[in-house]
Amino acid sequence: MKQIILPDGRELCYELIRKRVKNINFRIKDEDVVMVSASSKVPIKYIEQCLAKRAEFFFGAFEKIKARKAAQEKSAECVKWLGKELPVVVYDNSRETAVFDENECRVFTKDFGAENVQNLIRTARLERFKALCAELNEQVRTELKARGFEPPPAVITIKEMKSRWGSCSYKRGHISINLRLADYPRETVLSVFWHEYAHFWHHDHSDRFYRFLLDLYPDYYKHNNVLKTG
Ligand SMILES: [Zn+2]
Known part of the structure; x- marks a missing residue:
């Protein structure tokens, strides 16, 4: 990358590519660099004179790119994640993630x-939530075993559900977790795991079920009530 200093002190950056082109070609690259292609016969001094002559045009184009990027960054706003509103920051990068x-x-x-x-x-949010659920699943299973309750094998499915935060088909050994829980704190997601696992021992929502659940996870109401209010 090269640069020229204009009479008013501003710097103009450019990248020069030597090519078999007839004239000099200019192209705006990003918000601060001009790509120049010119044949090897054209002297640097002449190229830099041309750049200086067109400087106002290039700076105008840079401003437009900057403004467009700013507008697009703003439009992404915030994303809900585990009880927080995370601001979205967009970086110009080819990782695509x-x-x-x-x-x-x-x-x-x-x-x-x-x-x-x-x-x-x-x-990315779905992948992260799946990883979190795998972690919480292991946590609950380990704690159950430590308490002397052997959990049956369970397949965990993450999906968007309308009316339920989780469900347990105890006969099939299948637990579904609502993807919308990704909006809520980790402990709230954990409380849903405890609830669904408790159904392997108590299939209804009887007092016995809740006594069992609260014995295993005493903070159940503290974290699960969040789902009732909002
Ligand atoms: Zn239930």
Whole structure:
């Protein structure tokens, strides 16, 4: 990458590619670089004079790219994740993925379009939630065993459900977990796991069921009531 200093002190960056082209060609690359292709016969000094002459046009084009990126970043807004509203930050990068951490959801993409950004977030969010569920499943199974209750083999399915947070077909050894739980804190998701596992021993919602559940997970109401209010 090279740069020229304009008479007013501003810097203009460019990348030069030597090619068999007739004239000099200019192309805007990103928000701060001009790509120049020119034949090897054209001297650098002449190329730089041409760049300086067109400087206003290039800076105008950079501004437009910056404004478009800012608008697209803003449109992605926030994403709900484990009880938090994470701001979405979009990075110009070819990884084509989204990464969730404590404070933000970082999207790495070359395509800033809202639809693409949302797709990357949705895919990453599902993967992260599946991983969390696998972890919580292991946690509950380990604790059950430690308490002397041998849990039957269980297949966990994550899916979007309308009316239930989770369900347990104890006969088939199948637990479904609502993907919408990804909006809520980890402990709330855990409370749903405890609830569904408790059904392997008590199939209804009787007092006995809740006594069993609360004995295993005393904070059940504290974390599960969140789902009733919002
Ligand atoms: Zn139930």
